[in-house]
Amino acid sequence: MRRGELMAGDVVIIGGGPVGLLTGIKLLEKGFEVEIYEEDKQVGYPQHCTGIVSFKTLELYPIEGQDLIINKLRGVRLRISDKFLEEYVASTPKAIVIDRILLEKRLYWKYIDMGGEIYLDKRMDPKILAGDIKKKNGVVINAGGAKELIKSGYKDVLTGFQVDIESVDKWIKDDVTEIYVDKELNSEYFCWITPLSNNHMRIGTASSERIRDIVYQIGENLGIPMNKVVREFGGIVIAGGPRKKFMDKNIVYVGDSAGMNKITTGGGLNYGGNGAIILTDMLYNEELTNYRSRWIEKFKRELQIQGILRDLFLTMDEDEIVEVMTILSKTEIFNALLATGDMDYHASDLHKLLFERDLMRIVLGKGRFRRILRKLFTKI
Template sequence: MRKHYDIIVVGAGSAALLFLNFLKEHFDVAVFEEQSGIGMKRHCTGIVSHRVLNIIGKAARKSVVNKFKRLCIMTETGAKVEIIPSNPVYVLDRIRYLKELFYNVRDKFEFYFDHRVMSIGTLKPCIRLDNGKIVYGNIIVNAEGAIHRIRRQMFKNDRKKAGVYGIQMDCVGKTQHVDEFTVVFSDNYAKGFFGWVVPLDEKHVRIGIGGENISLNTLNSFISFLCAKGIVHVEEKGKPFGGIVLKTPPRWRDHYERVVMIGDAALHVKPLTGGGLYVHALFGRKLANIINAKFEDVEYLFSKYEEETLKLRLRLKIQGLLSQVFHELTLKEKEDVLKSIGENVEIKYVDYDYHEKLLKNVILERPRSILNILNTVLSTKNIKNLVYGLKVFLQ
């Protein structure tokens, strides 16, 4: 380990590895990861669009577990809408995916596992490790994940609550359609509750939940509900795993001095679902390409990075507004929204990544429904949620 590197990366998760896969290997790079290896903790469902396979290539394609043609969005009372994406959606083996990304770069850059970064210095870019060592770099890339320990050190006025906790488990069991996954909303289990049912193959299914103050008991109750409704048949439950599901869009700017944040550390997610793998790829590729072209001028490259990700940030912030309003609706209001769209109907040619386009689809295909939706969401309480969402939008 040297005292100085061109680039220091904090964390070796999805965002960091994607960034490194696009970075030219002539840079001196040190990656510090507090876990003992790659993919030690499972926490992601791993659902991605066709775009991830196109951008990442072999690492993503070799990790595909199942392919979906349909998505069912429903409430526990049975109101539902069938979504047919314009392109297939996939679920990845997240651990294999990370390892494949790692195999591509392990011989190009220096990796230090079991090394926890305690803090980051910004005036003279450096990191302080848990063993007391200080390492300097021209650029520091913070990819610490959703824990936001270092992020909060840098942005002391940052939003305190960026997401909710999620728990899931892989079960021996099956669903009615192996090429369809399901999202369920309910008010009975927890505030802001949503659950998912993702077939992995003909004999295995991933079932998960997200919401405030959820627990393993909550997940077990949800599984019992699914079985009683015939949505899934479970023969044997697996070990639970989980993590933070982020629902907040990124800031307009996520760099400070010579430190830049990427991935969950930068809130690079689709706020309506919390999915991050596609967004990680977009931001990571853009940052790497700009560094590849103009590393010697840090001020310029960060300004260029901010400029060239502006459109993407805008789209994610629009999704953030939709997320803030929709997730705070009561179950009855969610049912009214689905019924306004058309109960038990199909919406075709939906873009899985850019959720704001779904609203456009609804307006074009069912223009009368938009008035009913607006009447539902524009209550006094929901306007307050919209105002909060606008505050987040402006940050």
């Protein structure tokens, strides 16, 4: 495909989520004419995301951002059922909770102000659309999110569910998010308890079954006033890394539809936002065939380690996780990583822990050595 052959109106984006809208904005900046089709009546709704991102992630999105920040987080409290409790707090904020609905609304207005076309309440079939514009050498960018990923046969997903609770001032610290592991209740994922503003908090987790019951049970186990839930919401959490192909004829995938998510947490605003930037650069520079390898190059090491961490979480029992965390908490490297580390590249620096013998004994035990080796040498 050559830039000269792309005609006006030939880039069509399916999905007006954050990644679709960012892709649209970046293409308009480069002089393309763009149309976005969004199946919902308004952008931003229904919300499915917790909204925890790094400061750098927010900067990927070219909009005024300060008032999108609902809360700033300085640290994490890790609780493993009733066996382990430790807090890791940095001196400055490391992450923020953003207003996801406002993020999408801002992107929408920026896109409209730049002259972009968007059709709301319009569900489109990517294959039909791709056929229609093929004659003109046009491209369909599929930014339709996790549902579009699942349509391709991708299976490594869980249902995410969360609730917002009001008036919880006695329970929660303003700037520390809690990660709660209770393998008996949920062996597939951790649970997050995140402070919002005005004494509100958000509790959620992901699972393949009984998700709503699990969230309410977690709240009850922790003594959280679940009768003060003001909102329930959720969506699909992607846990298997990127899809094998980012292009299928003249359909190009970006964001959740491409599986551009952290394997450990499902977070996709950073990896998908970077995906939008890489894709639009490559489209402009006529190098679309290298699009996947360019994105993989940026995140490969991180994804490999995240894949191993996810595997460890699934295969270790609670006592082993406690043992690992007890050792880690005493190492200087781990504490330094938490104080200075980058939440979007949280796994890459972990190789520094390879020399912690006691740690390696547990991690590599029970046949995990082979699994880890296999993961390290499997092509992403």
